[in-house]
Amino acid sequence: MNPETAAGVFTAARSEFAAWSGRLWRPLGEILTSVARPRPRERVLDACCGTGASAIPAARAVGPDGAVDAIDVAEGLLDEGRREAAALGLGNLRFAAADVLTWPHDGYDVVQSSFGVFFFPDMDAGSRRLAGLLKPGGRFAVSTWRGDGMSRIVPIGRAAALPDRPELEDAPPRPNHSARVDTAGKLADWLSWIGLRDVEVREVAYVQPLHLEDAWTFYLGSSMRGFVGGLSADALDRVRARFFDGLREAGLDTLDAGALIGVGRRP
Template sequence: MNPEFAGGVFTAAGAQFASWYARLWRPLGELTVAVTRPSPGDRVLDACCGSGASAVPAAIAVGPSGHVDAVDMAGGLLDQGRATAAGLDQLVFTEHDVLTWDGGPYDLVQCVYGVFFFPDMDAGARRLISRLRPGGRFAVTTWRHDGMARIVPIGQAAAAAERPELTGPAGRVGSQGRIDTPEKLTTWLTGLGLVDVEVEEIGFVQPLHPEDAWTLFLGAAMRAFITGMDEAAVARVKERYLAGLAEAGLTSLDCGSLVAVGRVPA
């Protein structure tokens, strides 16, 4: 997704994104920081920060002597983050394309469910890595192949019935498939020049009521599929999507994720 489009989709998704904050984004942001473990005084970039799910715990970890830049294109989500983070003066939210962000140098750059949206994932990750000090750490959180990846194609197929151009790989909203196993993620990060790469697997399954499955569609990247569609078409997409989930027996949401951390050589 190009950065402006991503920012527009996620700002439009604001209310539904917020409805999943406590159940999805916040716990996985907290779990990410339980792996990345910034130290007091660290300088951190949280790239694609959304409403601050991982930026807030990072800011608590670095404390008042540290600093966290939380950067995203979705101004609406940043406003939610600022409200959550009131009083955490070391955390600064900025609306900006992370691919042209030139802050730093940072001790840690973390990107939680963001890298796979970059139009060129390798170039985007290289850009983020370039903001690190020598010896600094780069962390990526992404969906595991057997989790969220089962739902998104059902949403894509439901929308493709209205928009044939969404059919197949060309209609995909991201490059998750390139990094959705520990092996693929390790190979990718090592290929970008990182050393000491370690991947932590996070298992996290929760119930999924059909109405909540629809707010998930509207509150995250699947929303891109229906951007600009009229109401009647969206209603048909919803019907097909829910029927598709039922047919696949998806009555729970597998949020299984991978958190990888590697280091640039000192």
């Protein structure tokens, strides 16, 4: 997904994205940060930060003498993060609207990205560039979706949109970068392949009940929103009904947000 597309999709999704923060993004962001383990006085880059799910706990961890740069292209999500950081008095946390792959600063102790690297146009080149912003010995930490979890809901969402967005059928398929890092073994191998050492991967089980209305909020607050961009209210109602039917037919009444968190060090 190019930066302009990502910015449009996730800025439009800001309210629905925020609605899922407490149930999904914040807990998983806290877990990513607990594995990356930023320490007092360290400098952290949080790439594709969204509303700050992992940037805010990182800012708490590094303390007032540390610093966190939280970068995303979606200004609407950043506004949510800025408000929360201000309310918490986190003066060491800076949110910036930018393409993190052109971010000009380096010398970080930790670079972390919560469910972001697979959106890069070139996941390998983009992630190598981020790892290159680390000090020697610095930690690069990423979270990705486990292959047998979240991937079940996306095809249902796409199929629900197709009758009103037939052009999706003819669109060239986007590279499915997430499939390359959706098992512990794949993620470990990939982190080593992009040049990191001392690689470790942790598996996170995270399943919760999924009410139909909550599922629709999740649809509109995630990258699936791109399937329905520009549709009228009537068309959205049709997509919503087909999405609910698809979930029922699949017997999908839980959201399996099982994740993988990988950490490696820059040599």
